[in-house]
Amino acid sequence: MRRRDVLGLLAGAALPCPRPARASQALLDESVGFAGQILFLTTKTPALVLGVVHDGQTSIQGFGRRADNPNEAPGADTLFRIGSITKAFTGQVLANLAADGVVSLADPLTKYAPEFIAPMSEGGRPIRLIDLATHSAGLPREVPHEAGPPANPFVNITTDAFAAWLKANPLMFTPGTSVSYSNFGFDLLAAALARAAHQPYPDLLEARVLRPLGLADTVFAPSAGQAGRIMPGHDFDGSPLPNARTGSVIVGSGGLYSTPRDLLAWLQWHLDRFGSERAAERLIDHAAYLWRDGLNAVVGMDESGHMDAMGLGWVIMAPDGDRPLILQKAGGLQGVFSYVAFAPARGIGVCAAINAFDVGAGLAMAKTANDLIMELAPR
Template sequence: MIRTLPVRRGAVAAIALGSALALAAPLRAEESLLQTNVEFSGTIAWLSTGAPAFVIAAVRNGETAFAGFGERAEGTGQAPEADTIMRIGSISKAFCGETLASMAAGGEVALTDRLQDRLDWDVTVPEMDGRPIRLIDLVTHAAGLPREVPRPEAPEDDPFATNTPEAQIAGLAADPLLFVPGTGASYSNWGFDLLGAALASTAGKPYADLLAERVLAPLGMNDTLFNPRPEDRDRLMQGHNFDGAPMPFAPTPVSIECAGGLYTTAADMMRWMQWHLDRPAAAEEEMRLIDHAAWLYRDGLVPAAGFDEGGGEMDALGLGWVVMMPEGNRPLILQKTGGLQGMFAYVALAPSRDMGVFVAINQFSTSGFSVMVKTALDLITTHSPR
């Protein structure tokens, strides 16, 4: 069942009361417990975030549930639906990690391959203390690279325009390493920019084509893309800045596709989560095993910076995933946050419990982000306790 609730904030008390009564009442025959709890949790979360709109989608044991709240874009009067298109920012990194897992499972790359050997650019990739940057270092934020590539400021309506291969080559040539690769972890968009370029170089095709071939097309994720199509205009969710002002739909250059370029829908995210949770499936089993493994544990890493905003401390890093070990009643979680152009998004998977949750709000808000993440983790803990 899919439900959208375009309600006004002036009716907060009535909404909360109505939702509580709905939860207390007997379930309707056609409505599952998962759908009921998604709607109830989503209502409370949306009212608490202060964002114009809120989206929540869950998958458990093959069942899906969705709810959308508020107004998709200012003046539309439309609540977000399961096919509403939104930016997911750095959740794109988990897709890029999955692409790497596919290539590793197929023997096309090894995780320990040097970046130097997989990047067809005319540049000498820096090393430190004799340690090269490897693909596994890039995907676990362990390469020693700064968070962003050094580049000139770009226009507000095209903020990524100056993130070019030329800027990245110049940055590498300037010997930017902050620590010995593999000895620490510090969140780096630049590392994923380079990973996307390396995978494209290895495959001999654009990263977008590689991602579509390995991940999106097999799952029928037809609305997951890097730049919306003209016909998508009436399905876009408008992002908002911290002050509530609408933010532009900035174009996505090739250079940031792996690190943070994707748009998607809740419907596509439910398809994606179902694939990740289908552990008994023989098809692509090795790819899934590689993708879900914890490759770099926090213990002994210096530094370990930029990974603790997603509902708890990072215990390990996977292929784009931040791994949280079981704690209390909460099972092991693979999670990833994303924030770009006025959108905050979060996905959490509990592979051992066959459950995943995706949530998004369309306004930058630190308190709203915390509510969003807690809602997702609480829903998993409620339905799939350890």
């Protein structure tokens, strides 16, 4: 960006717009542009994309270089790994199947996947689907495994290893009594939902969520055409990371790609809280199932904002001062940090991504998104 443009942003210059609708869009563009530019200048990541949907209007703005060649900023149709935001999609599949009566939230995991029994659990209570979806099943973040090669880093994460771990190890706590972040749990959940619906999980997600909502660029395996729009990630040392294939196991916890356009369309569906179509699914998906008050411990949930309650993959932040209630989820995979958040009572949602494993920048990105919600739609 040219120096005079940066100075103009910092000066907060106002643009006159005579009509209310145009003024609203201009304010949205100004706010997203200012927040994104400041975040980009302070974090110095190779690229950043920031998008907001507010009362049906959208603004998506990119900064830096999506890739070395072509030399262009990321935009609405830039594809990137969304990492653990995948978990919120898995939670929605659970909500969809529960609304249709295919599963119950309280069903035990072993009803659908009997090999995933935990006989050494000291709590004496089976792991339920709701425990998996709220990170409260007593499972570790990952099942120990050997690192795979750079081009296929997830190859040694297997369902056989999942079953073996459950048979040989006690749970960390009685399900439902604490919360501890677990990729392992969401991959078990995806496997159980696939069994319940008699479909491979990628097909189930496509049929139940992606296709009905028109999310054509939200995929596990990008096509040749989509691959040309990918924003590659960078490791902690700044070296580029390959777009490694997702495989068939981590589909519940972190395997998806998406675009700002798709993510904002998805958030717009979530914001239609009084819509009649798929209303039961949305109500189930947005409910708070575990409140922090009363839990024995909460581990690994507060990095992108203080967790007050858990939904189906969503971290729920209670209203605080001018900030409204927010449902949010962060992700990180293959050198990309991403974040989505929305305030259902205020009609606003935000998505953001940076293409570098920079922890400080990732935390700043989440704070910027949460602050944008507070500034544009205060409580």
